[in-house]
Amino acid sequence: MYRNSTIQVRVSNIQEETSTIKRFTLQAMDDSILPSFSGGSHITTFLPHPSGTLEKHYSIFNVSGKTGLFEIAVRLAEDSSGGSRYWHQNVQVGDVLPVSYPKNYFPVSFQAKHHVFYAAGIGITPFLSMMAELAKKNKSFELHYAAKSKQQCAFYDYLQNVFPNQCHFYFSNGDSTERLSPTQLLNHRIGTHVYFCGPESMIHDFTIAAKAYGYPSFHIHFERFAPRSIKEKHAFPIKMKKRDTELEVPANSSLLEVLLQNGIKIPYSCRVGGCGTCEVKVVDGEVIHFDSFLSEEQQLSNQTMLCCVSRGKGRLVLDI
Amino acid sequence: MMRRVKEELFFSKGKRKYLFCADSEGVEALYPLVRQAMEDKAPFDFHEIKHESDSFLDLWFSQQKMGTYLYLSGKWDFVHRLKNLAIEAGFTEYEVQIKVIGPIRKKVICCQCHGVNDVDEEMHITCMHCGISLEVSNHYSRRLEAYLGYSSIQSS
Numbered sequence: 001m002y003r004n005s006t007i008q009v010r011v012s013n014i015q016e017e018t019s020t021i022k023r024f025t026l027q028a029m030d031d032s033i034l035p036s037f038s039g040g041s042h043i044t045t046f047l048p049h050p051s052g053t054l055e056k057h058y059s060i061f062n063v064s065g066k067t068g069l070f071e072i073a074v075r076l077a078e079d080s081s082g083g084s085r086y087w088h089q090n091v092q093v094g095d096v097l098p099v100s101y102p103k104n105y106f107p108v109s110f111q112a113k114h115h116v117f118y119a120a121g122i123g124i125t126p127f128l129s130m131m132a133e134l135a136k137k138n139k140s141f142e143l144h145y146a147a148k149s150k151q152q153c154a155f156y157d158y159l160q161n162v163f164p165n166q167c168h169f170y171f172s173n174g175d176s177t178e179r180l181s182p183t184q185l186l187n188h189r190i191g192t193h194v195y196f197c198g199p200e201s202m203i204h205d206f207t208i209a210a211k212a213y214g215y216p217s218f219h220i221h222f223e224r225f226a227p228r229s230i231k232e233k234h235a236f237p238i239k240m241k242k243r244d245t246e247l248e249v250p251a252n253s254s255l256l257e258v259l260l261q262n263g264i265k266i267p268y269s270c271r272v273g274g275c276g277t278c279e280v281k282v283v284d285g286e287v288i289h290f291d292s293f294l295s296e297e298q299q300l301s302n303q304t305m306l307c308c309v310s311r312g313k314g315r316l317v318l319d320i
Numbered sequence: 321m322m323r324r325v326k327e328e329l330f331f332s333k334g335k336r337k338y339l340f341c342a343d344s345e346g347v348e349a350l351y352p353l354v355r356q357a358m359e360d361k362a363p364f365d366f367h368e369i370k371h372e373s374d375s376f377l378d379l380w381f382s383q384q385k386m387g388t389y390l391y392l393s394g395k396w397d398f399v400h401r402l403k404n405l406a407i408e409a410g411f412t413e414y415e416v417q418i419k420v421i422g423p424i425r426k427k428v429i430c431c432q433c434h435g436v437n438d439v440d441e442e443m444h445i446t447c448m449h450c451g452i453s454l455e456v457s458n459h460y461s462r463r464l465e466a467y468l469g470y471s472s473i474q475s476s
Contacts, residue, residue: 113410186336190384191410214335214387216414 006098014093017154026070033068037102039133040126044100047086056083061128063158075122105275106223113191115141120198126223146170146180182209196222227272227309228290236312240320241283255307273309280307285316329419331356336387338364345421346393381409393419427466428456
């Protein structure tokens with residue numbers, strides 16, 4: 001679950017997919033093959049940054065047709081914290097950088113009779129590997145993919161060529177008449193699992209709609225790029241029972257950040273409340289949960305929390 | 321899904337449609353839920369199953385949309401048959417509740433010899449194949465359609 005070791009990879013190709021999205025092909029240093037991965041997997045990339053190493057997660061796929069490669073697609077974010085800007089402006093073909101082994105917090109359901117993927121913008125990336133896996137296994141699936149325009153729609157030609165019968169495109173500039181809407185969730189047959197990836201508002205709207213139509217949570221899957229936005233964050237004190245130490249978590253920091261800054265080695269991975277790696281036991285106090293990993297029952301128990309996103313409503317005593 | 325067979329049915333609110341499905345013995349247990357669906361103005365289908373074929377039921381189940389919730393009520397053989405058809409169509413344990421009227425017959429797999437034992441409601445049995453004492457657990461295997469029986473160490 002928690003692996004420190006990294007793989008050195010070489011950037012073998014950089015392809016401009018749209019004016020803001022670049023695809024990077026990564027290969028093993030000795031021209032051997034990189035580890036295989038399941039649909040929905042991602043890697044963590046470690047980039048040099050003035051404030052230390054930047055850890056960024058990217059879905060991996062392989063549209064190149066050659067085996068044993070990782071490919072990632074990076075959109076240049078307007079408000080980039082350094083990750084996407086570094087990829088776009090500094091990374092060149094031939095560069096070598098460390099990445100993690102593939103991890104998967106967004107796998108396809110093995111029980112589904114039919115899979116429906118909803119992507120917005122760069123949210124397409126996890127679905128590239130998922131659709132490849134399902135196509136190989138001869139499973140039933142469809143994709144609904146929204147972008148600003150055909151020009152801004154990354155992998156449009158690839159998807160049209162490889163999955164001509166499964167893909168539906170929606171362009172907000174008027175190139176298509178239809179708009180992507182959560183009401184489309186009403187059309188899916190029993191046994192369908194739905195998967196959402198895109199901006200926070202899109203994931204929120206589709207998840208809320210699916211639940212309102214009666215979808216069990218078991219059938220709803222999503223992947224976030226960033227933690228859920230929290231309207232108001234308050235500072236809160238914590239006590240670590242095993243160490244008999246107290247710390248303050250400021251309003252603009254997460255509990256995980258404060259623990260790591262104080263030398264407490266908490267295992268972590270996704271940092272968006274989706275994987276469960278950074279779970280800590282709570283002895284006392286009330287938790288405000290912001291994760292999408294714990295069950296409702298676990299959240300209500302007030303005995304556990306994911307320290308990357310969840311916070312205390314006042315003082316918390318933790319079993320660490 | 322199998323865990324709940326002897327518990328009381330409850331109304332799972334907020335679904336877009338309900339299917340109520342019973343044999344002649346199971347109909348009555350569904351009435352309070354039908355009333356709830358009516359009060360909630362939720363669409364529902366009510367079917368008392370008599371001689372309908374598997375292919376008809378499979379077609380009926382398969383045509384349902386996501387958000388549909390299924391209640392099965394009746395004798396063991398009836399609910400067992402319909403449950404398997406519903407699962408084949410795509411329903412999962414999160415979309416189905418089952419009420420068994422009368423005796424239940426479940427299979428228990430012996431943890432020692434892997435032999436199959438037929439039990440009804442008893443919690444402690446002696447394996448009919450190897451003779452060890454088994455405690456019937458709630459660990460259910462979909463593949464084997466059976467519960468796991470653990471070796472029970474009884475204090476004398």
